[in-house]
Amino acid sequence: MANFTEIEEELIGRISNQNNRLKTNLAKIREVMEDLWSSDPVRIIQHFTDHGIKHSERIVRYACQILDTNNEIGLSDQEIYLLLSGIYLHDIGMQCDVAKLADIKTKAEEFGAKFNIEFKLCDGNYSKEMQKAIRKNHQILTAAWIDYSNRTGESVLGPAAKEIDPRLVNDLIDICKYHSTFSINDCPIYSTYYPTERKQLIAALLRFADELDIEANRVTLETAKNFSIEPDNGVFWWMHNRTDIHFITANMIQITIQLHPNDRANYGSLIQEVFIDEFRKKNEPVVDILCRNGFPIHISSDSKVIENDRLGLLPRDIVQAIQKIKKHENIQSSLAEEIKGWLESIGYNISPPRKFSARALDIDATLGRGLLQQRVLIRCFEGEVRQTDLGGFL
Numbered sequence: 190m191a192n193f194t195e196i197e198e199e200l201i202g203r204i205s206n207q208n209n210r211l212k213t214n215l216a217k218i219r220e221v222m223e224d225l226w227s228s229d230p231v232r233i234i235q236h237f238t239d240h241g242i243k244h245s246e247r248i249v250r251y252a253c254q255i256l257d258t259n260n261e262i263g264l265s266d267q268e269i270y271l272l273l274s275g276i277y278l279h280d281i282g283m284q285c286d287v288a289k290l291a292d293i294k295t296k297a298e299e300f301g302a303k304f305n306i307e308f309k310l311c312d313g314n315y316s317k318e319m320q321k322a323i324r325k326n327h328q329i330l331t332a333a334w335i336d337y338s339n340r341t342g343e344s345v346l347g348p349a350a351k352e353i354d355p356r357l358v359n360d361l362i363d364i365c366k367y368h369s370t371f372s373i374n375d376c377p378i379y380s381t382y383y384p385t386e387r388k389q390l391i392a393a394l395l396r397f398a399d400e401l402d403i404e405a406n407r408v409t410l411e412t413a414k415n416f417s418i419e420p421d422n423g424v425f426w427w428m429h430n431r432t433d434i435h436f437i438t439a440n441m442i443q444i445t446i447q448l449h450p451n452d453r454a455n456y457g458s459l460i461q462e463v464f465i466d467e468f469r470k471k472n473e474p475v476v477d478i479l480c481r482n483g484f485p486i487h488i489s490s491d492s493k494v495i496e497n498d499r500l501g502l503l504p505r506d507i508v509q510a511i512q513k514i515k516k517h518e519n520i521q522s523s524l525a526e527e528i529k530g531w532l533e534s535i536g537y538n539i540s541p542p543r544k545f546s547a548r549a550l551d552i553d554a555t556l557g558r559g560l561l562q563q564r565v566l567i568r569c570f571e572g573e574v575r576q577t578d579l580g581g582f583l
Contacts, residue, residue, distance in 0.1 A: 191219035194246050196253055200273065204266045210354070211270040215277075217349035222277040224345060225284045231313075233284050234320050234327075236422055238429060240280040244402060248276045251398035255479065255486055258440040262483040267357060267386050274353075275364040275395045281346070282330030287323060288315075290334075290344065297333035300366075302326040332366040356382035360391075367392040368399055372543060372553065373474050393478040397486070400472055401442070403432050424510040427503060428464055440485050444468065444492040449500045456508060457494040463515050465492050471543065528552065528567055542569070 193201065204211055226241030252272060264272065287294040288308045304322045308315065315323070323330065338350035339358050353361065359381045367376040373393055380386035428446065435443045444465055448457060469488045479486050529539045532554045540553035545568060552567040
């Protein structure tokens with residue numbers, strides 16, 4: 190039996206009785222999510238912040254707070270279903286055992302996943318590089334898993350996926366696919382078979398609620414202190430632990446990061462830029478979609494790094510990891526700005542750069558000529574381009 194929270198039950202309760210099958214299927218999908226993320230299964234992606242049951246419950250809470258910014262606009266039965274099922278399933282790609290579930294990996298590659306690595310288990314575990322490849326492609330693996338399970342009825346998701354309304358399967362796949370990495374503006378605005386259902390809005394709700402789950406209750410800092418976690422991963426444990434999200438009004442979010450006074454003096458501006466300013470920048474397209482659909486959410490300009498003299502100093506390796514992030518962003522941004530200038534000078538409209546990987550940014554360039562439009566993807570790499578970088582283009 191699905192262990193719904195009170196907030197989930199309240200949201201599900203808004204689905205009309207004539208659509209009880211949507212409620213029944215949500216319970217089955219919720220149970221699958223619980224099984225995949227229970228304490229028993231081995232984590233495919235190790236030493237990374239929580240993406241399991243509690244993560245999904247927090248996303249539901251944030252999504253409801255966003256919906257509360259406009260009580261006059263409600264979601265339809267199908268939109269509530271897609272929001273909750275998307276929340277439950279959006280990260281299951283991180284639990285996809287690609288060596289065992291080879292058909293799902295193949296489907297993910299058909300959907301555009303690029304692994305550029307052979308998956309072989311060593312002592313029952315995936316290597317760090319294999320884990321990175323799975324995490325990088327997890328939203329596509331999720332989409333492929335839903336598609337495969339709905340068509341075949343196989344895998345742990347099979348029974349629940351087979352009972353998804355056939356008119357909503359493609360929408361759920363898109364919503365999970367666009368919860369991360371891909372440009373949210375590329376997500377179709379409306380449902381495939383329900384022309385009034387707002388698929389892009391639901392994808393934006395899931396994506397922004399997911400982005401907001403960066404508070405201290407996401408991590409146990411003692412884990413980062415007591416286990417050998419790479420600084421590039423550990424930095425997120427420390428920043429989550431020091432971050433608070435406040436809805437200071439119904440539609441205004443303030444983000445604060447607490448640091449020891451010495452750390453704030455030495456690294457406060459760096460952390461402000463790398464985490465808070467970058468958070469606001471990368472979520473501008475998502476916030477814009479929410480506002481255009483009647484949910485006027487805003488990130489306060491007073492979001493900032495603050496002092497707390499009861500906190501300890503950040504470890505040196507964590508500070509170095511933050512500096513490394515900033516260095517990457519500076520190099521990539523400079524290259525992206527230069528390319529942006531070239532293309533704009535010959536008439537292209539340029540999208541804001543978005544992160545593709547730790548060493549690459551993507552830019553969308555569009556050139557209009559009458560009724561025709563040419564769209565080009567430009568990927569800007571830091572350093573020398575490697576052969577593995579070309580896997581998605583050959």
